[in-house]
Amino acid sequence: MQRAEFNIMTSELEVVAKGQVSQDAVVKAVEKTGHRVEDGDGAKSAVLHIEGMDCEDEVALVEKKMRSLTGLEAFKVDLISRKLWVSYDPSLLSVQEIIKSVAETGMKARMEREGVKRRAWWKDLQVLALFASGVLTVIAFVLDRRGIGFVSTALYLAAIIVGGFYPARMGLAALRTFTLNIRTLMVTGAIGAIFLGLWEEAALLVFIYSLGDVLEAYAVDHARGALTALVDLVPKEATVRRKGDELTLPVEEIRVGETMVIKPGERIPLDGLVASGSSAVDEASITGESIPVVKEKGAEVFTGTLNQRGVLEVEVTKLSQDTTLARIIHSVEEAQTKKSSYQRFGERFGKIYTPAMFGLALIVMVVPIWFLGGTWSEWFYRGLVVLVVSCSCGIALSIPVSVVAAIGNAARNGILFKGGVHLEGAATIQAVAFDKTGTLTIGRPQVTDVVPVNGHDIGEILQIASGLESRSGHPLGEAIVRKSREEGIAVSPASDFEALIGLGARGIVNGKMCFIGGERLFGERNMPLQSIQAIVWGLESQGKTTVVLGADEETLGVIAIADRLRPEARDVVRKLKQAGIKQVVMLTGDNEGTAQAIAKEAGMDAYFSRLLPEDKVEKIRQLRRGIGRVAMVGDGINDAPAMAVSDLGIAMGAAGTDVALETGDIALMSDDLAKIPVAFDLSKRTVRNIKQNIAISLIVIGFLVPAALIGWVRMVPGLLINEMGGLAVIVNGLRLLRSCRRGRPLRGD
Structure with missing residues (x-):
């Protein structure tokens, strides 16, 4: 082996070797570390985080860019998680080329594993630009009122450039791909206002739109918080015992079978089985139940749960990417891509809405002057107002925010x-x-009766039955095995075991072909049931489940098992x-x-x-x-x-x-x-919430667009009303993060 280089960004291992080093040997060496190896010649996948993707229009822009890439086999874009999943042919396309393609839209992409956290507002350039735009607009307004026109105009222009830089960059990127989006409407409205000499309105337009943009982005981040909270539960490191020493290692480096040491107050880093120690563990992060669960030797523990009292030594059973919490996080992320009919409606509406508003604005600017009179500037201004009152992502965001808030909190x-x-x-x-x-009942049934027939005894019945059921994994079978062990009977698994779906099981025990199951199994085999019929009826009349045992052509006995109804079952049905x-x-x-x-x-x-x-x-x-x-x-x-x-x-x-x-x-x-x-x-409250959001959005549009057409509303008040409506539906969706009727609020309230 001459050289081995691992690229953590692309998960690629390059190996240069001489002599007898085979690919299989390299693969086996890597797999011993607990990692999987995939053939580099096939399709590869990656997950990218997209910075600046806060509206469905931007999703459409990214999708359009992805469709133009040669070698991209499949992709999915999710607005709420700001993620792009790609599958690509590495011989035709690289991750770097995909990232460069996203950059052409005015957004930034980076590999998910780089770790993306929202910057503090005082470090966020978009927020600082918004703040500067607001200050410049106020100063310009004061100077304008004092008659210092030239300086105020220059400051208004500066406010427009600074505040509108980020929206304009994305709007122009959309135009380069012959796409109209909401940011294009805003940029057009601002340029039109400048053309008419309305510097004050242009600056206020940019400031109010940018303010709404930032507030909407922060509101959506709040909806993402439910998923972020799950991710934050995963410890980055774990204490592992290796060769007698306790080492603190990244969880990605820990292998199945190693022993972790978890102290009181620490979260469990990986799924495993308790090897020694005893403690109470808070599993609320997994099950939603706040009552701690006692964990002793042999008990299963899960990643992200909190060890409260004693020290636990845990044998690792799953790698970091395969833990229960990792699968939950993956399922929640996948859930965001499986869209409801309301989400699909919102997307279809968004694709029609922006071009329709642009077309309507052009019609207002050009057509009415020929039939209704008035000045060109008057109708041009009304057309601009139509554009401006259409500039809100609230409509597009209201539905996915409701869905993600509900799924995340659940x-x-x-x-x-x-x-x-x-x-x-x-x-x-x-x-x-x-x-x-196991569903309505507790799922831990107990053997209540063992009734031998034809001269057989209880010990023989339990020994044969447990031999068969030790292979079945059925809750009733587990009860029989448990009863045998309680009675001190050795359990010897049956050979040639076969599960008979819906009937029972069969296998060889003590050299005989034995059967266990219900009466139907024995009826189909024409085995005599007369000796047990009365016994079975009597036990079943008491609400017990009966299992019949036979060997060759002889009936050996009956085992009765009972399970208790879950205490909450009746209330749940009600x-x-x-x-x-x-x-x-x-x-x-x-x-x-x-x-x-x-x-x-x-x-x-x-x-x-x-x-x-x-x-x-x-x-x-x-x-x-x-x-x-x-x-x-x-x-x-x-x-x-x-x-x-x-x-x-x-x-x-x-x-x-x-x-x-x-x-x-x-x-x-x-x-x-x-x-x-x-x-x-x-579910019902989410659907109701979505309907409320759609109604609010349509009412706002239904009021503002006709008002703009007939001149009832000017540019700045119209945009302000529109942005307030957009924020209102997003905040309404966020209410689903807070409560769920169960006689008490959901956690996280």
Whole structure:
């Protein structure tokens, strides 16, 4: 090996070697450090942060630039996060060329990993330019009133140049690509006012527009704050024990299997399992639940959660880019790109709005003078007013700000919406279907009865059953394995194990082919059930779930298992009905007696028992045909098919399983059912908030444009009203950061 250079900006490793150093050897050496290696010959991806992108018009400008690049295979632009995701062919295009292309729009792009933080206002050149413009305008106004015309005109011009530099740069960049945007309208309005000799109005126009621009940018930053707060939870360094020494290292350098030492008051840097120690950990950043959870040896801990009391030694189970919190952050960022119908409406409106206003202004300047009389300067001025009162990003920002504020605050409280489309969709749900085991019930069932038949004994029944169920991973199976261990029975996993979907399982134990499952499994195999029929009916009448065990062609016995309803389940069902859900039902593969008992206790409108996975899918389809849009609530694993055909899939306990985090349209990070009505309430309030914003925006436009046409409003008051309307809808959207009805405010209030 002669030389190895790593470029942290592009994540590229260049290796120069002589002799017998193979590519595979280099790849294996890198992978031992815990990093993945990708072939440099294929498509590459990067995430760029775009400075100065604060309006949908600028998004359109970046998109137009990206489409002109040869070698760019795919891209996504998000306004709220100010991010550009690109996939490109490195043989035709580089990241530096993409950054240069963005710069041609008047904005700046940089790699996301450089770390981008908003500058303090006294270091922000745009804010300082705004301040200077305001001071120059005031001085010019005073001098103008004292009759010092030449100096005041020069100061007005300086105020226009200083205050309008940033908007003008982007407006002219748009013109170079033959695109009209809101900044183009502002620049045109200012130039027109200067042309008419209205220096004072031109300077005030630039100042008010720039002030509104800065205030809107800061308001949008506040909406981004929910995501920023999640990112800030991730520690940059961790204390790791290596060869007996405790070293403080960047989390990116820590490998799976290493041991971290977490002291009281520190946040946990990476996901892992407690190797030693005991403490209480605040998991509110993941689950939204503020009550600390006791963590002892073997317990799972998550990145960003707070160790409160004792010292913990934690074995790392996931790299920094794969932790639960990293996946939550990624899901929230992805959610911003999955747009609702309202967001798509806003984008379509924005694309039509700016050219339409420009065209209308030109018509006002040219046409009425021929039919209505008046002077050319009078109609030219009215046309300028039409342009100016159209100069606000508030209309375009109002919808995405509402969506991102709601998604961000929900994420901080353990409710993960996978996109604006699902946030909007939850507001129109008419029926909710719940799975039973682990969803409505606590999910930790207990074995209550073991009834042998045909001369077999309890120990034999538990030994065979636990051998089969140790491979299944089903909650009922875990109860059987747990009972066997409590009784001191050794658990020997079955060989040739096979899960029989919706029926049970089979495998070889003690040299015999054994079966475990419900009566349907044994009925399909024509095995005798007469000896256990009365036993099964008796146990099921008590609300218990029964499992039958058999070997070869003989029935061995029956195991009864019971699970408790979650304490909040009945109240959740009641709240859903109060919120306007027409029907709440339970779908389960369990027997009739158990299903009836649980459904009655929970207050369900209906229940359906003995359902296979495909039967649940059909029931969801029936509900959709008979009632309307349906949500399915489950664990995201056993209920994946039913969730897939529902209009809205809600996965429980996503903090503990990657599958649940990926499966649902909404993922609840804890097993708290009370979050479900919170999610529906937040959805309805978000849709209502968006409708309010659209109405406010259209009312402002509907008043100002006709007022400008007939001369009722002048340039500066019109722009002021327009900017106030734009800020009003953004602030209204930000209200979704603050509260969510659950009898108490959401965290972050």
